[in-house]
Amino acid sequence: MSIHNGRLVLAPRDPAWAPNPSAPNPNALTTALAAALAAAGLLGPALGPGADAYAAGPGFLELVAFTGCAVQVAVTPDVGGDRPFCHIRVVGPWAEPRLLCGRNTRPPRCPACRAQLRDWRYALGATPRATGPLPCPACGAPAAASAWDWKDTGGWARLSVWIEEVFPGEATPTDALMALLGEATGTPWRHFYIQD
Numbered sequence: 001m002s003i004h005n006g007r008l009v010l011a012p013r014d015p016a017w018a019p020n021p022s023a024p025n026p027n028a029l030t031t032a033l034a035a036a037l038a039a040a041g042l043l044g045p046a047l048g049p050g051a052d053a054y055a056a057g058p059g060f061l062e063l064v065a066f067t068g069c070a071v072q073v074a075v076t077p078d079v080g081g082d083r084p085f086c087h088i089r090v091v092g093p094w095a096e097p098r099l100l101c102g103r104n105t106r107p108p109r110c111p112a113c114r115a116q117l118r119d120w121r122y123a124l125g126a127t128p129r130a131t132g133p134l135p136c137p138a139c140g141a142p143a144a145a146s147a148w149d150w151k152d153t154g155g156w157a158r159l160s161v162w163i164e165e166v167f168p169g170e171a172t173p174t175d176a177l178m179a180l181l182g183e184a185t186g187t188p189w190r191h192f193y194i195q196d
């Protein structure tokens with residue numbers, strides 16, 4: 001198995017934000033979000049019946065800005081080849097915020113004093129909770145795990161859009177894409193990068 005290059009994760013800035021759980025169908029907003037992203041050309045056809053994964057759509061390269069001179073974006077599966085295949089997943093909603101992190105995730109910073117929590121994996125335990133208080137080793141202030149500053153190498157979310165496979169920093173969402181996500185959901189979004 002080849003190593004995971006990475007993914008660009010788009011998620012609401014409010015880690016607790018999710019579609020109204022009392023709505024008749026809480027998945028409806030995920031569907032509406034996917035429809036809005038498809039209408040804008042980010043998403044192409046679904047990669048299989050009932051799948052949450054989509055091929056890159058005709059507007060993909062206008063909505064996601066790739067940097068570097070050697071970028072080769074394969075938007076169709078490169079059968080037998082070794083180029084990572086760009087595709088998009090609309091993931092969630094989950095009942096509670098989940099920590100999206102990977103081998104690249106840096107220690108988060110205390111929201112009160114900016115100190116780093118170096119042993120964050122140990123401090124969070126096996127089942128991280130967004131509301132679980134993480135005491136700061138420097139100032140002692142307990143802040144919810146999701147309130148720590150995870151920068152652009154991790155974050156908490158109940159709903160997110162994953163763009164695979166993207167090296168950290170290799171691609172950034174355009175202002176147009178961030179505006180589209182905000183309009184489709186009524187809440188501002190952010191982005192970060194994860195490497196499994």
Ligand SMILES: [Zn+2]
Pocket residue numbers: 110111112113114115136137138139140141
């Ligand atoms: Zn602190």
